[in-house]
Amino acid sequence: MRTAGRRGGSRTARGVRVIALALAGAGLVGVTAPTAGALGTGPHRGGVDARALDEALEGVIETGGASSSLARVTEYGRTAWKGAEGVGDFSTGAEPSANGRFRIASVTKTFVATVVLQLVGEGRFGLDDSVESLLPGAVPGGAAITVRQLLNHTSGLFDYTDDPAVQVDTETWLREGRWRSWTPRQLLALANGHPPHFPPGTGWRYANTNYVLAGMIVERVTGHDWRREVERRIIDRLGLTGTSLPVHATAIRGPHAHTYLDLPGGPVDVTEMEPSEMDAAGVGISTSADLAAFLRALLGGRLLPAPLLAEMLTVAPASGAGQYGLGIGRLTTPCGEAWGNNGSTGHGHNSAVYATLDGRRLVALSTNGYRDTGQGWNTTQKLLATAFCGRQPATAAPTG
Template sequence: MLAGAGLVGVTAPTAAALGTAEPRGVVTVTSTSDAAAPGTADRGPGKGVDTKALNAALSGIVDSGGVSAALARVGDHGRTLWKGGSGVADRTTGAPASADGRFRIGSVTKTFVSTVTLQLVAEGRLGLDDPVERLLPGAVPNGANITLRQLLGHTSGVFNYTEDQAFDIARPGAIEQWLESGRYTRWTPQQLVALANAHPAYFAPGQGFHYSNTNYVLVGQIIERATGRSWQQEVERRVIRPLGLTGTFMPDHATGVPGPHAHGYFDLPTGPADVTELDPSMAGASGAGISTTADLNTFVTALIGGRLLPRPQLAEMMAVTPQSEGRYGLGLERATTDCGVLWGHTGGIPGYSTFLYTSGDLRRQLAVSMNGNGLSTPPATRAAFEKLLGAGTCTG
């Protein structure tokens, strides 16, 4: 369930951790001032939330040495029950991380993009079984046999461009080179797809599952061709503005994280390197987003609660594929935990790993951001995260 800290990742990391973090900071736990969630007025906003366990788990994530900061928020029907921030926002100043800070969400962006796509399907402007060749002529080999549904569900077989050597920062010297110049490279969607097209497909369309960021770069182009507006503009007008997500942005080439935020770092032999700034076009529609834990909980509540999609399209989104062994639908992950089934997505981009989950009955939402220090998540950090997951999603 932990997101990789590669350039744009959601799978379990494979490289060893590059180092550990010295800063610890403090955990700040604040009570919500939100109105009670529907049906919860008689039990109070904290009923079923073990704040001591959440506090300890969040602190444990930073104390494990694998991250410099961790933010988390637990909700009920989108209303905050608990929020916390641990560690430091800036390793130079030692300023504590704020629970309300912004962060890069990586592949959680895909759920926003899939939502917009399914809205267009509901409007009859796109069809899930439309061939990519019709929607985006000449974009990929064998496009006549690849459908929009397969792009959204990662069953297309299209090569994942972040597995190309151009995005491999695990090899010796590659991180330093990326920090020097690669982080500011301006990519077009066509260039990213071209990297993928230089490799053979993983399998025939529909015959397997392989998570591929190229799928969503293509979907972003399909949205633009269908609407005449960029995928960022469509996410803004169809999701961000209607839900009042004031801390959420879908940047094009802006390199910074606006507003209060915890910096992301890589621990190198020469010391920590700040990786917060980068050109998000390297991720595009597959992972360029920025948000907050509050906005993410609001978004996933509205999505699973039926406020963003008609019932048939939400059902399509939640229909996990046999190719993914029942773990992935259309831009939506299904996770089985000790406390039941959760829906959401994970995301990774340099310096940041994001986790967003909700129970199907909306009694629990959990949004987490962790500022990792390297290309993988150490076992102690994973264990601490699992404790936070349990404390945050098991209802009382």
């Protein structure tokens, strides 16, 4: 393990495919919906407890069953603690690095939503403009679906990742699905082959389809691929040197921990995968430092003017415990509210980044799930609670 100020030995991974801060829909590609409101309430408390954070991170491995996990906690933009636990490479026994890169899955949505809101601020279109007006014929009933409803998941559209062409068994995914290339139009066609779950604006249901459409809107309005706009407007502007948005590249470039599936025949390395299936819903790769810099800049008003940031932080009433705004979610910890996002590829890659609105405390983490002990979410809750409270809570909060 590596942490700020101390180093210990690596540990053999025991336990679970951690569900990356998401209880509902585990296994969806691109990501699952954030779970908020599960950690209790109370005022934010003082300093970082490095020993408690070390123990909480160890728990994600020892009790939660992840093969590796890394995390970073910042105070007003400065790293107060960082750590990494587990095994980064089963073939060599190498330790993971706290500075390593990882797939961020649906945290990508926060980047995309930020660019969409920037375009709204530039007068290119409005949040309440229809999908039909921006992407004629893209989806049935698009005249009744607004950009806002895409970003906050109230469109009612079917999630293409639930289609049998994507939602395949593990053996089929390893053999075929893992390497299959997709275009946004193909993904959209899968969703359009199913009826909507409800009329637009009358309910809430997480759907990666919404963000494939958001990426297509960015391209239609700017004339550039959505990746280029995210790079120009956010990644390059903030100097996020560890962040990338691959199109078809299967590998993670730079230092990173490997991800494994625990199968009857032994562990299978699934670090490499064709990312196009996730598109604007979740192709991103980043580091804990970059995610921390991005979220701090976003919540600090450096990327959006105050009125649009307020729109972003307005949660959809129908999102219930998810408390989802426009590409960002509200998490309630034992020490107060935090804002951010989390993601899971559904194949072991899990990530999250959350911060207090005042910028005082921020935590970014990545967990490579492995064995299912049933304690993955509980151990991740403890890590989050420890990061925001400066100590581990005396008892675990209920998971609902």
